[in-house]
Amino acid sequence: MSKEILSVRGICKTFGELEVLRGIDLTVQEGTVISIVGASGAGKSTLLQIMGTLEQPDKGGEVYIDGRSVTSLSAAAQSRVRNTRLGFVFQAHRLLPEFTALENVMIPAFIAGIGKAEAEVRACKLLERLGLCERKNHKPAQMSGGECQRVAVARALINNPAVVLADEPSGSLDSTNKSELHNLFFRLREDLGQTFVIVTHDECLAHQTDRIIRLCDGRIAQDTKQPE
Numbered sequence: 638m639s640k641e642i643l644s645v646r647g648i649c650k651t652f653g654e655l656e657v658l659r660g661i662d663l664t665v666q667e668g669t670v671i672s673i674v675g676a677s678g679a680g681k682s683t684l685l686q687i688m689g690t691l692e693q694p695d696k697g698g699e700v701y702i703d704g705r706s707v708t709s710l711s712a713a714a715q716s717r718v719r720n721t722r723l724g725f726v727f728q729a730h731r732l733l734p735e736f737t738a739l740e741n742v743m744i745p746a747f748i749a750g751i752g753k754a755e756a757e758v759r760a761c762k763l764l765e766r767l768g769l770c771e772r773k774n775h776k777p778a779q780m781s782g783g784e785c786q787r788v789a790v791a792r793a794l795i796n797n798p799a800v801v802l803a804d805e806p807s808g809s810l811d812s813t814n815k816s817e818l819h820n821l822f823f824r825l826r827e828d829l830g831q832t833f834v835i836v837t838h839d840e841c842l843a844h845q846t847d848r849i850i851r852l853c854d855g856r857i858a859q860d861t862k863q864p865e
Contacts, residue, residue: 639667639668643664643665643832644663644700647694647698648661648663649661656855657680658683660856661857663688666832670845671849672843672848673835674836674840674852681836688700688802689802702799721749721798726790726806727789734777738791742788743795746795763795767787782811782814783811786807790806794829803834819842844863846863
């Protein structure tokens with residue numbers, strides 16, 4: 638039986654008078670690729686941000702990473718958990734334009750206190766795995782959108798996270814780069830046992846994932862495990 642890597646319990650979130658999430662319970666198993674789908678405004682991105690400790694749930698909600706509640710930790714402690722146990726990929730790659738691909742990938746390792754030599758070895762291995770070895774000294778402006786997004790994936794993986802949280806990661810890509818990125822997620826799951834939670838509007842991607850969580854009006858309307 639696979640290990641529980643991340644879970645949320647009783648997650649509610651209100652912005653002013655707008656109730657975005659209304660009691661979400663969800664468990665993520667190690668080595669799975671999960672998609673979160675639903676109409677715009679259903680609460681998908683808010684849920685992902687709460688899972689990643691980027692946003693706090695309303696009182697009573699709890700987020701557990703590796704079986705440990707992180708909700709009541711200090712901001713500094715949450716930041717450490719975020720950097721060492723979670724990886725993030727967003728719709729915009731968010732690479733720093735003044736740094737090369739290699740340097741961008743190494744940044745989270747530096748924040749975690751990893752030395753330059755080890756960080757560079759890790760980053761080079763990831764860029765090679767993602768087919769970007771020849772691009773390691775290029776800056777974002779010198780790379781395609783698909784290449785930049787793969788660099789962002791490498792950056793998300795540099796600290797060997799328990800889970801990668803991806804918010805519309807292929808939303809700004811053309812169909813070819815979109816397909817390549819989606820295939821990359823599944824290859825990383827197969828090769829590294831990496832866990833992914835992906836917010837997406839792409840139903841084709843969703844139906845390739847191991848499990849589809851469909852949100853409607855701030856609640857889980859459907860939780861479907863795909864046949865193996």
